[in-house]
Amino acid sequence: MEQYINNNVKNIEISGIRKFFNLVSGKEDVVSLTIGQPDFNTPEHIKEATKQAIDDNQTTYTPNAGILPLRQAIHDVTNEKYGLNYDSEDEIIVTVGASQAIDVTLRTIIKPGEEVLLPGPVYPGYEPLIKLAGGVPVHIDTRDNDFKMTAQLIKEHITDKTKCVILPYPSNPTGVTLTEDELEEIAQLLKDQPIFILADEIYSELTYNEPHVSIASFEEVREQTIVIQGVSKSHSMTGFRIGYLLADRSIRKHILKVHQYNVSCPTSISQYAALQALTVGKNDSEIMCQSYAERRAYVLKRLKQMGLDVVEPDGAFYVFPKLKVSDHTSFDLGLRLVDEAGLALVPGDAFSEYGQGYMRLSYAYNMEVLEEGLNRLEDFLSKQ
CATH class of the missing domain: 3.40.640.10 (Type I PLP-dependent aspartate aminotransferase-like (Major domain))
Known part of the structure; x- marks a missing residue:
């Protein structure tokens, strides 16, 4: 019966983000800087x-x-x-x-x-x-x-x-x-x-x-x-x-x-x-935003010390550095980072062809996790 499915549905695919997660799920000793949600509890x-x-x-x-x-x-x-x-x-x-x-x-x-x-x-x-x-x-x-x-x-x-x-x-x-x-x-x-x-x-x-x-x-x-x-x-x-x-x-x-x-x-x-x-919590985001700003500053400092090209984010909790590594696709690089460095970032090509060569890093994580993840990234890049 698959041949009778709506072609508009058949012609779309599961997101590149989900494909990547499915491939790396279950890996041990992996620091993940992938998630796109706040690490704070609901107030x-x-x-x-x-x-x-x-x-x-x-x-x-x-x-x-x-x-x-x-x-x-x-x-x-x-x-x-x-x-x-x-x-x-x-x-x-x-x-x-x-x-x-x-x-x-x-x-x-x-x-x-x-x-x-x-x-x-x-x-x-x-x-x-x-x-x-x-x-x-x-x-x-x-x-x-x-x-x-x-x-x-x-x-x-x-x-x-x-x-x-x-x-x-x-x-x-x-x-x-x-x-x-x-x-x-x-x-x-x-x-x-x-x-x-x-x-x-x-x-x-x-x-x-x-x-x-x-x-x-x-x-x-x-x-x-x-x-x-x-x-x-x-x-x-x-x-x-x-x-x-x-x-x-x-x-x-x-x-x-x-x-x-x-x-x-x-x-x-x-x-x-x-x-x-x-109503009561209309300004709840201010505390979270202050914490994200501190993490943002730390992540940008580390990435620049690694010599990476990065556009400073104005908002949200993502940064999108360009990694000068010879892998054919960002997806391939993402798999290598998991296998060789124990680090999960979201491949840039999940965000259209114009994300090729980039990786998305989320800083919706505490400083300890960010430091370990960036240490692993720096060690990986030093070996390339």
Whole structure:
């Protein structure tokens, strides 16, 4: 029966990240700097709110878009921190993580054959969803531009088939982000064009040099922009699976239809946990961010001492060094690092062909683990 499977599904593959993990799982004495989630526990007050929601029997279906108090909290937080103004009644949807928000958005706006522009290297979760929606992913090479997809690069790739531009900043895997001036140039380029902007801002709370700026704060592109955020990274709540999207009511009403038939509603008790996170705990990320900043400084110092080319990350908790080793692919190098150095990093080619030659290192680990991992990397490179 496999021959009758949807070709859009048959033509996508398991992510390169997962393939790599499957190959190296079970290896002994391996230091892993791979994971893309905070190493902090969910704050205690959020866990208590989750338990209270169960005790209060908040275990039934909720409105499709999520409970109104949570949507109001999302409005308040994004307005206070990023200057956004999306109505809690009809411009916000609570989703099952940011991933589901991306999925339902793309399935709503993309028609077969339409193109979606996104940077390369980039998180591998976008391309399959674009293809499943019938779209065509167009990666833009950002390697010579400090991994930034700027207005000029976008302009060079716009065609009459372009339907959406994805701005995933701060970036996974590079950690870079766009400045307010760079975002304004993109806004001026795309305003009044029939092109959607999908702004994946899941790492917006984890920035180090300047506060995060959302492209949706530019009024001229607000109507065509869908903002995606969530509590996974900001509050160490990856398993709660709560994300949210903000969009003009003219777009949101259509996304809600896809969302409704996709999941009905997000998990009720997780919504109450997120409500606690975005009200009482709206600044919980500050402690984590301070720790990440210290780790970031240490990792950058060590990598530069090894003579590696690395673009300093502005946010998230990743760094994306280029390793001058003669292996044919980053994937091959990743396997060698595991076998010869007992170190697991994510191969850069998992993030599109433009990640070839790079490795993603996560510093969402304590200093002891980071030091040991970097010692192993330095020893490996000294033998090449």
